[in-house]
Amino acid sequence: MALYRWRWNTLEFGWFVFVIEIRVKLVTLVWIAALAPTTVGAASFPLPAANDSVIGDVQIVIAKYEDTLSDIGRSYGIGYEEIISANPGVDSWLPGADMRVTIPSRYILPDAPREGIVINLPEHRLYYFPKPKKGEPAEVVTYPISVGKMDWKTPLGLTRIVDKRVKPSWYPPESVRREHEEDGRPLPKVVPPGPDNPLGEYAMRLDIPGGAYLIHGTNRPIAVGMPVTHGCIRMFPEDIEQLFKMVPTKTPVRIVHQASKAGWQGDVLYVEVHPPLEGNDDPEAYSLTNITRSLVAATKDRTAVVDWVRAEQIFRKASGVPEPTSGDLPTHKTAEARK
Numbered sequence: 001m002a003l004y005r006w007r008w009n010t011l012e013f014g015w016f017v018f019v020i021e022i023r024v025k026l027v028t029l030v031w032i033a034a035l036a037p038t039t040v041g042a043a044s045f046p047l048p049a050a051n052d053s054v055i056g057d058v059q060i061v062i063a064k065y066e067d068t069l070s071d072i073g074r075s076y077g078i079g080y081e082e083i084i085s086a087n088p089g090v091d092s093w094l095p096g097a098d099m100r101v102t103i104p105s106r107y108i109l110p111d112a113p114r115e116g117i118v119i120n121l122p123e124h125r126l127y128y129f130p131k132p133k134k135g136e137p138a139e140v141v142t143y144p145i146s147v148g149k150m151d152w153k154t155p156l157g158l159t160r161i162v163d164k165r166v167k168p169s170w171y172p173p174e175s176v177r178r179e180h181e182e183d184g185r186p187l188p189k190v191v192p193p194g195p196d197n198p199l200g201e202y203a204m205r206l207d208i209p210g211g212a213y214l215i216h217g218t219n220r221p222i223a224v225g226m227p228v229t230h231g232c233i234r235m236f237p238e239d240i241e242q243l244f245k246m247v248p249t250k251t252p253v254r255i256v257h258q259a260s261k262a263g264w265q266g267d268v269l270y271v272e273v274h275p276p277l278e279g280n281d282d283p284e285a286y287s288l289t290n291i292t293r294s295l296v297a298a299t300k301d302r303t304a305v306v307d308w309v310r311a312e313q314i315f316r317k318a319s320g321v322p323e324p325t326s327g328d329l330p331t332h333k334t335a336e337a338r339k
Contacts, residue, residue: 047138053263065097079144079225108263116252122259146234163205167193262298272322
């Protein structure tokens with residue numbers, strides 16, 4: 001789908017997707033069996049056992065005539081790329097009244113230690129594993145994010161949070177100021193807190209050389225879930241506010257690139273495939289070989305009869321939705337909505 005790109009006169013990180021929105025109200029739904037979400041934004045799940053890694057369930061909602069996919073996605077804690085990939089063929093700006101919209105709220109946890117923050121770039125998603133309070137079960141909280149665009153890739157590896165700021169000022173790196181200058185949109189050396197500050201109300205600095213990489217909010221939330229930043233991790237305002245209050249400094253942050261993931265839920269083996277990130281030049285990252293490697297690793301200590309035809313179909317579709325490659329389709333776990 002073509003995206004119409006415009007330049008904003010207000011200060012921002014760069015190119016931004018312009019969307020004409022008729023935001024009368026967010027989608028209103030009546031849920032079967034009282035399955036409607038009770039909160040907006042982040043999703044919190046009990047942490048599965050060490051040998052399981054699938055959380056959540058896919059949901060189906062019915063759009064109203066005024067909804068956009070980004071509206072619906074945000075109300076369920078889903079970013080732009082996620083909601084678009086899960087609904088091929090659906091008009092992103094005007095899905096239409098009574099359109100069935102898939103909410104891809106089932107996730108396979110990244111193959112990484114279950115501690116601190118884990119960010120999976122192709123998934124456009126952040127996972128936080130808070131330390132459980134005494135006597136309470138462990139949980140995982142997950143949020144949609146924006147990551148670095150083609151020429152401004154978010155670096156991979158292990159780092160940590162070294163600073164937290166409320167109402168931060170933005171000090172644009174010289175490279176960003178130079179880019180804006182070349183585009184005829186010069187930036188000051190310091191952008192103070194306020195509506196023109198692209199960091200939003202909260203920012204957490206990562207211990208990455210250069211000191212310019214942050215997890216922060218935004219003054220343009222509609223692009224959350226897209227590769228549009230200069231390498232930082234951008235979140236919905238309501239999500240960064242919640243995460244900021246939970247995460248202490250020195251929290252470890254692992255940034256990974258896992259375009260395909262495999263994981264178990266009980267006796268069912270799932271695989272999840274995401275479309276390539278713009279500008280990624282590693283053919284192995286998006287190949288059947290990589291999926292095969294993930295499935296072989298997942299079955300190293302557990303036996304499963306893998307449906308390889310289905311696995312290839314999941315790869316070709318790359319919807320970002322975990323789907324089973326063994327056992328029966330778990331249609332009974334899909335939450336169905338109606339007007």
